[in-house]
Amino acid sequence: MSYLEQLFSLEGKIAVVTGASRGLGNAMAGALLRAGASVILVSANQTRLDAATAAFQAQGLSATSHCCDLADKTRIAALIEAVRRDPGRVDILVNAAGMTEGHALADYPDEVWERTLQVNVGAVFHLARGFAPLMAAQHGGSIINLTSINAEQGFPGNPAYVAAKGALKQLSKALAVDLATSGVRVNTIGPGYFHTDMTSGSWNDPDRRAQRSSRTLLGRWGEPDDLAGLVIYLASSASGYVTGQDFYIDGGWLAKGL
Numbered sequence: 001m002s003y004l005e006q007l008f009s010l011e012g013k014i015a016v017v018t019g020a021s022r023g024l025g026n027a028m029a030g031a032l033l034r035a036g037a038s039v040i041l042v043s044a045n046q047t048r049l050d051a052a053t054a055a056f057q058a059q060g061l062s063a064t065s066h067c068c069d070l071a072d073k074t075r076i077a078a079l080i081e082a083v084r085r086d087p088g089r090v091d092i093l094v095n096a097a098g099m100t101e102g103h104a105l106a107d108y109p110d111e112v113w114e115r116t117l118q119v120n121v122g123a124v125f126h127l128a129r130g131f132a133p134l135m136a137a138q139h140g141g142s143i144i145n146l147t148s149i150n151a152e153q154g155f156p157g158n159p160a161y162v163a164a165k166g167a168l169k170q171l172s173k174a175l176a177v178d179l180a181t182s183g184v185r186v187n188t189i190g191p192g193y194f195h196t197d198m199t200s201g202s203w204n205d206p207d208r209r210a211q212r213s214s215r216t217l218l219g220r221w222g223e224p225d226d227l228a229g230l231v232i233y234l235a236s237s238a239s240g241y242v243t244g245q246d247f248y249i250d251g252g253w254l255a256k257g258l
């Protein structure tokens with residue numbers, strides 16, 4: 001193995017990736033698989049999950065899946081128990097599942113507020129708490145949580161999403177503190193605008209699409225594979241002294257002034 005391969009290799013590692021049926025979670029699952037990890041893909045939609053898993057398997061990659069609605073705490077407990085039984089270890093947990101539903105503040109439905117907070121941040125708490133003992137038992141692990149530029153900035157008509165991403169940023173710091181002595185590192189990746197199902201409304205509107213590009217320094221939207229390098233880095237021993245940090249992959253969105 002070359003020096004670079006050794007530094008970033010995930011050979012023999014087991015990863016759980018939520019939101020892996022499509023979009024950014026799917027791209028990151030692919031990156032971890034290609035770096036040598038075995039990946040358990042998680043989403044709430046069996047059909048999409050089966051298709052994503054089969055596509056990876058067809059490339060000779062070590063993908064399996066578990067269907068779980070992360071809005072449901074009992075389903076999360078069942079996922080943790082299933083992984084505890086088989087394969088019995090977790091080295092990497094990527095929390096990429098997320099939902100967003102915009103409404104005017106005056107009409108914002110209570111159930112959307114509650115579901116958004118549970119799927120985007122509550123589930124991360126439950127998964128981290130459930131998987132941490134497995135990681136501690138093997139003296140280490142890496143938890144990677146997908147936040148957003150919304151963790152730093154207010155966006156209109158979406159209070160639950162903005163609140164959830166801000167809370168996830170701080171939950172990640174709390175987890176980094178509580179799990180450090182177990183050798184578990186916790187960091188966040190905050191994407192800018194990437195073309196996925198989640199952002200199709202902005203992508204399909206020519207004005208909003210162009211506005212999102214021009215708001216960055218690099219003058220373009222992100223591609224899901226733009227996350228590959230960072231997720232492999234954070235999952236691997238290359239980042240062994242990195243915890244409690246926030247990394248933004250946003251084409252310079254947050255750095256840009258005028």
Ligand SMILES: NC(=O)c1ccc[n+]([C@@H]2O[C@H](COP(=O)([O-])OP(=O)(O)OC[C@H]3O[C@@H](n4cnc5c(N)ncnc54)[C@H](OP(=O)(O)O)[C@@H]3O)[C@@H](O)[C@H]2O)c1
Nearest residue numbers: 019021023024043044045070097098148193194196197198
């Ligand atoms: N795209 C962007 O520009 C962008 C920007 C900033 C942050 N992010 C964040 O990056 C992450 C991935 O976003 P994306 O753009 O890839 O979104 P996406 O294309 O809408 O995909 C969302 C993923 O989350 C899963 N999911 C949603 N609700 C779930 C639930 N209740 N239980 C289990 N899985 C659930 C979906 O699975 P099923 O539908 O198959 O169940 C799907 O795999 C999210 O956390 C998002 O907030 C995205």
